Amino acid sequence: MREQQKDRRWVLGLGLGLGAAVTAGCGSSGPPEPSTPPGTTAAAPTTAASVAPAAGPATQFVRAESGRPEVALTFHGAGDLAITRQVLDVLAQHGAEATVLAVGTWLASAPDGIRMVRDGGHEIGNHTWSHGDLARMRADPMLTEIERCRDELDRLVGAPGTFFRQSQGQYATRTELDEAGKAGYSRVLSYDVDSLDWTDPGADRIRRAVRAARAGSIVSMHLGHAGTVAALPGVLADLRDRGLTPVTASQLLA
Numbered sequence: 001m002r003e004q005q006k007d008r009r010w011v012l013g014l015g016l017g018l019g020a021a022v023t024a025g026c027g028s029s030g031p032p033e034p035s036t037p038p039g040t041t042a043a044a045p046t047t048a049a050s051v052a053p054a055a056g057p058a059t060q061f062v063r064a065e066s067g068r069p070e071v072a073l074t075f076h077g078a079g080d081l082a083i084t085r086q087v088l089d090v091l092a093q094h095g096a097e098a099t100v101l102a103v104g105t106w107l108a109s110a111p112d113g114i115r116m117v118r119d120g121g122h123e124i125g126n127h128t129w130s131h132g133d134l135a136r137m138r139a140d141p142m143l144t145e146i147e148r149c150r151d152e153l154d155r156l157v158g159a160p161g162t163f164f165r166q167s168q169g170q171y172a173t174r175t176e177l178d179e180a181g182k183a184g185y186s187r188v189l190s191y192d193v194d195s196l197d198w199t200d201p202g203a204d205r206i207r208r209a210v211r212a213a214r215a216g217s218i219v220s221m222h223l224g225h226a227g228t229v230a231a232l233p234g235v236l237a238d239l240r241d242r243g244l245t246p247v248t249a250s251q252l253l254a
Contacts, residue, residue: 054181058164060172063192064216064252069243071217072252073235074165074191076127076198077102077114079224084113086229088120094236096246098122100223101165101189104129104149111156113223118157123248125163125189126150133168139175146183162250163189170194170220189249191218195235197228206231211238218249 064070075087077100091098100117102124107114117124128134129148137145145167150160164185166172172180172188180188193213197206206227213219221228239246 053184054186056181057174057177058172058180058185058188060177060188060190061218061249061253062171062190063218066216066252066254068252069215070245070247070252071213071215071219071239072249073098073219073221073246074125074189074249075100076165076220076222076224077117078106078127078131079222081110081113081116083226083229084223085116087223087232088116088122090229090232090236091122091246092120094233094240094246096236097248097251098246099125099163099189099249101125101127101163102149102153102161103127103131103167104145104152105131107149107152107156114153114156123162123250124153124157124159125161125165125249126153126183126185127165128167131167134166134176135169135173139179142175143179143182146179146185150183150185160184163187165189187253189218191220193217193219195219195221195228195231197225197231198222200225200227203227203230203234207234207238210235213239213244215244216252218252 064072073091073096075098077084100114100122102114102117114124126146126149128145129152130145132145134142134145146164154160164180164183165188166176171190177188193210195206196209210219210221210231221232236246
């Protein structure tokens with residue numbers, strides 16, 4: 001999956017009491033743009049989930065600034081269920097919590113995957129319906145992508161997910177934040193560390209990439225890649241040796 005569209009992404013600099021929750025990510029250029037003022041609350045969408053819209057655009061988070069020795073391992077939810085099970089098993093063996101941002105087509109084709117995530121005690125979020133190039137979409141189809149995945153999450157696990165994450169980009173655009181807010185998400189979960197596991201570079205390179213994580217980092221990983229399974233024990237050991245505890249994104253940002 002192509003995850004990097006950084007040259008046309010911007011970072012929202014609002015921290016909700018966490019200080020500067022958004023910082024420039026790897027490969028991004030230029031300073032963050034100012035936050036967009038909250039707009040008028042839209043009417044509630046007529047969908048199965050009936051989720052009320054947020055009060056204006058969602059707030060984007062790329063990392064936390066609490067100073068606590070914690071990181072959030074976040075996984076893009078898609079791919080083979082056997083690999084998903086292996087990732088969850090490794091997390092359980094190490095007592096690690098994670099956040100899984102599910103793709104809607106994965107939910108529809110393999111609903112047991114998100115139930116395994118839920119039953120493992122991990123946090124769940126929305127990663128669009130089809131994992132298309134969201135930033136190139138007009139607002140209406142973009143909103144449909146978000147709402148359709150939201151409703152499938154609600155149907156399968158009884159909740160729409162805590163966060164939204166844009167597809168095919170490290171940082172959310174202004175329009176993505178607007179539409180996420182309309183769909184009922186107040187927080188968009190971006191990230192400051194890309195494990196590069198989606199490029200299948202091998203376990204050693206994934207492990208080296210995650211060594212860029214520091215206190216407050218949000219790390220992007222994927223469920224559907226065998227290299228992730230191979231790298232994960234070493235990743236978790238490295239974090240432990242550096243005194244960093246993997247927690248859910250909500251815990252990190254609390």
